[in-house]
Amino acid sequence: MTARAATDAPGSGARKAAVLGSPIDHSLSPVLHRAAYAELGLTDWSYDRYEVDEARLPGFLEGLDASWAGLSLTMPLKRAVIPLLDEITDTAASVEAVNTVVFTGDGRRVGDNTDIPGMIAALRERGVEKVETAAVLGAGATASSALAALAHVCAGPVTAYVRSEARAAEMRGWGERLGVQVRTADWADAAEGLRAPLAIATTPAGTTDALAGAVPDRPGTLFDVLYDPWPTALAAAWSARGGAVVGGLDLLVHQAVLQVEQMTGRTPAPLAVMRAAGERALAAG
Template identity: 45%
Template sequence: MSAFQLAVWGDPIAHSKSPALHAAAYRVLGLDWEYGRRQVDAASFRDALEGLGADWRGLSLTMPLKEEAFRAAATRDAHAELTGAVNTLLLGDDIAGYNTDVGGIIDALSEAGITEARSVRILGAGATAASALVAAADLGAESVEVSARRPERAADLVALGEHIGVSVDARSLDDAVADADLTIATLPSGTVLPEEVAAALAERGGVLFDAAYAPWPSALAAGWGDAAVVSGLGMLLHQAVRQIRIFRHGDPSTALPDEAAVVSAMRAVL
C-alpha cells in the first residue's frame, strides 16, 4: 500500500504510547506508514484537521478531542453513535468515525478470562465511562452502578442505559451500595481515593478493570485485595489493534494479516 501519514492527537500528548504501538504493527505488516503525535486542543482541532493533505490516512484521538472528532465525522460506527465519542478517524472524501475503546475494553477483559458480568460498577462519569457502560451491556450486564465524585454528571449515562436496556444507578463514590461482579474504573491517572472509600469499593467490587495504567499499579489496584485486577494496558493495546484494522481495511472487525504476530510485536513495546 502507498505510504501514508497517521498520528495521535490530544492535549497533553507527550506521554502517549500510541506511536510505538502503531510503528511496531506497521513493521510486521510491511507498511511504509509514518505515525506521529501532535498536541492539539479542542479549539484548534477543526483547523488542524482541515490542514491535512491527501497523504493522510487516519488519526487516533485522545482527550479532549473525542467529542470534536465525533462532530467532524460524516459517518460513525454504532459504538461511536451510542457514546457520542470518536477516538479514530479514517480520512478521505468522507471522514468516517469510530469508537474502538468499547471493543478494547471487551477484548482486554476477554483476554483476562472475563466474558460476562451481570452486575457492574463504573467509577467516574467522564467520556470513558460511556464506553465502559456500552462494554458492560455487551458483557450482559443488567444493572450498572455509576459511582462518581459528582453523581449529577452521570445523567447522560442514565439516559444511555435506558437506551441500551441497562438499569443505571448514579451515586457518589462514598455511597456505593451494590455488589458487583466487575468494577470498571475510568478515573484519571494518579487518582488516589480516601482509604476508607477505596476499601469499601474493593470489598464489594469483584474483578477490577482499571483503565488507567500510568503509574501502574494504580493506587486503587494496589489496594484491591484478593480479587483479580486487569490493567488498562490491555485496553490500550486492543483498541489500537482495532484502529489499525480500520486504517488497513476500513473495518474494525476484519483481522489483520498474521494478526497474532502483530499483537505480539505491539505488546512487546508496552
C-alpha cells in the first residue's frame, strides 16, 4: 500500500504538522517544510518541532486533534511508533522503520518511510541509476535504509563494513530480507570500500574522517548521509579527487519533498525552494 494524502481530513482552516524526536533542536525539517508551504500558498499551515522520546510518544499522539495532517519522525521514534499506528506501507515494513505519519480523513494513522525513495531520488538526481557493486559504511538504522535503496540501484553484491560480528549478522539478515546480496567486512578494511562505484557512508559525524586519505585517484560516487558539519572530511577529499558526492542535505530534501506531498496532497513539492532554504539555514549556522 501507499500512504494517502491528508487533504481530505475533517475540518478546514489551519493545518498542523511537526517533526518529533530526541534530540530535535537542530532539525532542519521545519525550515524545509515551511519553505514548501510558503511556495505552495499554504499560508494557514504550520510546521513545528517537538522534543519527544519513546516514553512520551503515545501520549503525544493521543493529544492530537483533527487539525493535524502529519508528522515527521527522527530517532529514536522510527520503530517505537509502529505499534501505535493503524497501518504502515510496504516500504516502511521492509526496514521496520517509519519516518512519516499521515493522518487520513477517517482518522487513521498511516506510517511510511520516505528515506528509502529519498535516497533513490537523490542518487538519480546525480545520474546514478544503476551500479554493479556498492559499499555501505556502517550498520545502524540508516544502513538498513541504504540497503533497501540499493535493492533498486545495485545489480550485484554490496559489501558492508562493520565493527562487530553482531552488526555483520544484522546486515546479512537485512540483505536476505531485502533481496540484496550482502557481504560483510571488518571496519578496519573500510578503505577498500571506497573503490566501489558507489559508497554510502551512514556513520555518525567524525567516524569516516580517517578514511579521507584513502580516497582513490578516480573515485566513483560517494553518498554521505551527514549534512552538518558539511562537507565531511571524506566528502571534501572525494570532491578534490573529482568524484561525485551526494550529501545528507540532498537526502533530507528529497525525503521531505515526499512528506510534503503526502501530508498536503499537493504535487510536486518545490524541491529547489526547499533545498535553497536548507542551504541558507546551514550557512547561517
